[in-house]
Amino acid sequence: MTVCFDEMKGEDGNLRATYEGLDAWLRDLSPDVLDQRCQEAEFLFRRIGITFNVYGEADATERLIPFDVIPRIIAADEWKRLERGLTQRVKAINLYLKDIYGRREILRKGLIPEDLVFQNQVFRPEMNGQKVPHDIYIHIAGIDIVRVAADTFYVLEDNVRTPSGVSYMLENREIMMRLFPDLFSRYRVAPVENYPDELLATLRSVAPDTAAAEPNVVLLSPGIYNSAYFEHSFLADKLGIELVEGRDLMVKGGVVSMRTTEGPKRVDVIYRRVDDDFLDPLSFRPDSTLGVPGLMSAYHAGNVTLANAVGTGIADDKAIYSYMPEIVKFYLGEEPILQNVPTWRCREPDHLAYVLEHLPELVVKEVHGSGGYGMLIGPMADKGKLAAFRTRIEADPKNYIAQPTLALSTCPTWVDRGVAPRHIDLRPFVLTGSDTVRIVPGGLTRVALQRGSLVVNSSQGGGTKDTWVLDV
């Protein structure tokens, strides 16, 4: 493996200033105490019921995401740069979506191939020419960032459909503050606990013009069997809004209402955690029972805001990702602050040739896959797997992109009664309202708990850490 940047010890092995306090604290602490704290943390998580559901596992449908007690620390100046970059990127994505479902200037200019949009299943023709309240498509974005060197952060993926994980950001902090008050006293850590307030302010700011002065905001969940159900109920609770399912809502006269014990009550903003396909059986999959029949007609009539908007997948699709630098330049006239990972598009013959030649060094992804599925990590794959993947790429090059194997930064992590470096990423959450862009300092740090592993997804054995952004 190539040498990785370590968040604590940099590239050269010298302790970085931000981690001095943590280092000293770790030295003071006996492994027994830390071990005990880990068990307490697990007990707390299980007791509160912070679990996620795993699809296809009938028996153990509720699992804990492993939590690592050693925080990941980001310096104030590092964060400021990330924050500017995130704001810029999300602004550009919003303008891009408005354009794609409106005038389509970017296609006319030929900056993105038309077929990449029109032939893409995540493009929603139903949204064409439809206005969304306040022209905002992405109210909540989770942008996955990795660090490969002291000054190099890459955006790995934009999640602008129904990004999840923010409940872990909040609960991780709660649990850390309960378990390690002493460690907190050595640092000035920017709080994240205001996230629910910021989210609510964002959602209220985007209510449609026809809404009452006090807009009714609800969270629409697919229900208790969804993998992120815990998060849905957690957020609804923190925001003080109703957690609804499709069957709780109905559309009449172009207006959405919810069934309450006191009769129907109008709904103005729906923070929806149901995928596009299932939102409205009269517009999308006719067999969906999770959605609300007629929802799209109320949406098109301008009487309800969906957060995020329908059809935002055409912004975070892996096939579109590689065009993000052009998107930022085109809509904002600025150079992107956050870099993309260099990406080869197998649809382009010269890129394809390069990819096939360098397969063992590359990470190859299906353009429509997610969660680390349908992926080849070249350096980890044996000959058979490489050959199989080569055949798949050759059969349908359009379906793949490739990237260099990134040396994701590592962070000290508690494993087997000892501290060892493990690879991490970061998912900050960007909120866009009609008034302003809000970013709570930090985000969710995911960690690949297996030694050497680069896969941080919770569905594939990844864990999480508390993320500290220092105030000074």
Place this chain on the structure above:
Amino acid sequence: MLSRTADNLYWVARYVERADYLARILEVTMRLTALPLAYVGSTNEWDSAVATAGCGNGFFSHYSEANEDTVREFLAFSAANTSSIRNCIELARTNARAVRTALTSEMWEVINDSWLTLKKFGKGPTSREEFMRFLRFVQETSLRFDGSAYRTMLRTDAYWFFRLGLNIERADNTARILDTKYHLLLPEDTHIGGPLDYYQWAAILRSVSALTSYHWVYRESLKPWLIADLLILNPKMPRSLASCYDNLVIDCDALAEAYGRQGTSQRKARGIRTRLANSRMTEIFQNGLHEFITEFISNNNELGSAISRQYLM
């Protein structure tokens, strides 16, 4: 509040109450069957337990004979029995999970803990000692759950829907015991002081946790008509039909007050309570205890449907 949320709260309460009831039936039956035959007669108490649990049809489509093994299995652990204790706790938790934001964290922790504990019992304990511990655990769950609701919930509509579920289920359970055992309580059928019936009467009282209460209320040895009075008309006894309906009227009125509107549920609950308040045991026996109970069960179900139509759909 969302109709579905109210519905979930109502059913959480019902399922926990039902689990508690089944645990008491099983405990009492185990106790009775442990006595020498001379004390309890030759009736099959396991048959009676199945009947009291209200799942005769389901049971006999799975088993040909009611005995300790089959009844314990079916009432406590069977996945095939939708009202087994295991299923009640699972369903209570499923409902609770769907409305976590409407429960207090204390309530959620009780129900989640007991669900986790339930898993530890696996397919069901084999030894009697272990099984008794299981039954105690179920009863403690309902005590803790009720208690935490009483101590931590805001007195808003959520609380009243929770209470409605609890009291409807409780009234139904007490009525079912009476429905199965009414023949033991008929005055003409008694050989007073006979040991056979004594243990049966004690068992009835135990199954509503009222053996001690009986003595405090009546200061007499066990008399069947007094037992009937305690279970049906005595408002001091928390599981009596009268007490359940005192509470149901309070719960319904609180909702009417909160929403500024009343409907069928309120009228129905008051009607049933008035009927209980104006009844005397002598008249009930004259007109037929069994008929009275049958009619009560059907009225109680109608109130359940009325609540459902008025608020939960």
Place this chain on the structure above:
Amino acid sequence: MRIRVSHRTVYRYDKPLSRVIQTLRLTPRPHDGQHVVRWRIDVSEDCRLEAQDDAFGNVTHAFSADGPVSHLEVLVEGEVETQDTDGIVRGAIERFPPSLYLRETPLTVADPPIRQFARDAVAGREGEIAVLHALLGAVHEAVVFDTDPTHVTTTASEAFGLRRGVCQDLAHVFIAGARSLGIPSRYVGGYLHRSDGVVAQEAGHAWVESWVPELGWVAFDPAHSISATEAYVRVAIGLDYLGAAPVRGTRFGGIGETLEVEVQVDQAFHQVQS
């Protein structure tokens, strides 16, 4: 040709519905070959019909009604004046560039047999028009009209496997084949005035429009193996049946549904004379 359309849909329930919501695509728009003289929709329940254009430019009407409803009737009635344009559709609302209509949908996936079939059918033909006519004849030939084996959710691939289907299925097979050949194609729902004098029909009609660069959108009817004529009343377009469906709805409650559809397509002057 002046065409008079009457389209009545009646739903009956043994146990009444508690609620119903529907989106209708039952109103034609004018284009160069089609002038809408008059058109109206009636729903038997008291409710508001909310008119909206969908993303393809079709006129939609949404309505909902609260039960109990044991009988629901949707009546569409109107007159359209048409002209023969050799199947070429001009002056219609176009919300997308033609290339959008290369998009695959679940109902129109071109599986390997359909791809092979389309390639074989057009072998040796040059130019879109020749290719499309060859495909038209081949689909008409290969898939026998049969109302039995298929239903509204049958995919192109299933219908092609059966070699049987209704106009909807033939349209799907044609669309899948044409798109696999790189020709943008779309689904059209509407009415057909039958030349054999039969007025009462069991359903509306469905056909296809394909993009020919030098002509624009050209309508083909694989059920009759011809380009659309003045006998065709064009109501809605979409990527497939679902996008142009005359009725999409959800009902709550209601048991024992029976559905009765009556479509009458007639020349208007007959009515005047009688």
